Ligand SMILES: Nc1ncnc2c1ncn2[C@@H]1O[C@H](COP(=O)(O)OP(=O)(O)OP(=O)(O)O)[C@@H](O)[C@H]1O
C-alpha cells in the first residue's frame with residue numbers, strides 16, 4: 001500500500017508533457033474563452049452589427065447598449081463578434097474591448113482604451129491627450145469600442161463625464177468614426193441613470209436569461225470543443241444544464257461543472273465523464289459566481305464581508321458598523337457605501353429593520369462557512 005502510494009506520488013510529479021486522456025481543449029470551458037459558436041444570441045448579435053456596420057463603409061456608426069442579467073452572453077457575444085470581424089477582415093477598423101471594472105479611475109480607463117487600440121501602453125498623459133490620441137485613430141481608420149460593466153465607471157468620480165466624452169466623440173471630432181458598445185448588467189445598473197446619457201447610448205439590446213434547452217445546447221457546443229470524442233455522456237451534459245438552470249440560469253456554473261467533472265474523471269482514470277462526476281463537481285461549482293465576486297472586492301469590502309460572515313444572521317447595520325469600526329476606522333457614510341457595494345454585487349441582502357426608518361438587517365446570500373472559506377483562500 002505504502003509502495004503504491006509512493007509510486008503514484010512520484011509518477012504524478014514526474015516532469016513531462018501533459019497529455020490529457022479526457023480533454024481535447026480544456027481551455028474551451030473557461031469563462032474568457034471565445035467559442036466557435038454562439039447560439040441563441042443571433043438576434044442580439046445582428047442588432048449590434050447593424051449599429052456598427054456603417055463604419056465598414058467609411059461612415060459614422062451608432063452607439064448601442066447591451067443590457068441584461070448575469071451570464072446572458074453580453075460580454076461573450078461582443079467578444080465573439082469582434083473575433084468574427086477580425087477573421088473576416090471586413091475592413092480596416094480597430095476593435096477594442098475594455099472592462100471598466102478593472103480600470104476604475106477615468107485616467108486608468110483612458111490609458112487602457114489607448115492601449116487596447118494601439119497595442120501599446122501609452123506614457124502617462126492628461127485626459128485631453130488621451131482623448132485626442134483616440135480621436136486620431138477614429139479619424140484614420142475608425143474604432144469600435146466596447147466598454148463593459150459601465151456601471152462601475154458610473155459609480156466613480158467623473159465617470160459620467162468620461163462616458164459622455166466617448167458617447168459624443170463623433171459630435172466633437174470632425175471626421176471621427178467611433179462606435180461605442182456599452183455593456184451593463186441590469187442588476188447593477190444605476191437606478192437614477194441620467195436620461196440624456198441614456199439616449200446617447202443609442203439602441204438598447206436586451207439579453208434575456210437562457211431557457212433550459214438553450215443552456216443545454218450551449219454546454220453541448222462547449223463540451224464538443226473541450227472534450228475528446230466520446231469522453232462525456234450526453235446525460236451528464238443534461239444534468240449539468242439542469243444544475244446551471246437552477247442556479248440562477250448561470251451558464252458559468254455549467255461550464256465550471258463540466259471542467260471540474262472532467263478533472264475528476266481524469267484523476268480517477270475513468271473512461272468518460274458521467275452523472276456521478278457531474279454531481280460531485282456541482283458541490284463546489286455552485287459557488288463559482290460568489291468566488292468571482294470575492295476576487296473583485298477591495299480590502300475594506302472583504303473586511304466588511306468577513307464581519308458579516310462572522311456575525312449572526314440579520315445583524316443590524318448599527319451593530320455591524322460597531323464591529324467593523326473595531327478594525328477599520330471609517331465614517332458611517334463610508335460604511336454605508338461599502339455595504340451598498342456588497343448589495344450591488346448581490347453578496348448580501350438588506351431588509352428593513354422593524355421599528356427603524358434608517359437601519360437595516362443584513363443577510364448573506366451565500367452560506368457563511370463558504371464565504372469564510374473562500375475569503376481565507378484569497
Ligand atoms: N450563447 C452562448 N454560446 C456559448 N457560450 C456562451 C453563450 N452565452 C454565454 N456563454 C458563455 O457563458 C459565460 C458567461 O457569459 P458572459 O460572460 O457573456 O455573461 P454576461 O452576460 O457578460 O454576464 P455578466 O453581466 O455577469 O458579466 C461565458 O463564458 C460565455 O462565453
Ligand SMILES: [Mg+2]
Pocket residue numbers: 074075076148
Ligand atoms: Mg459580462
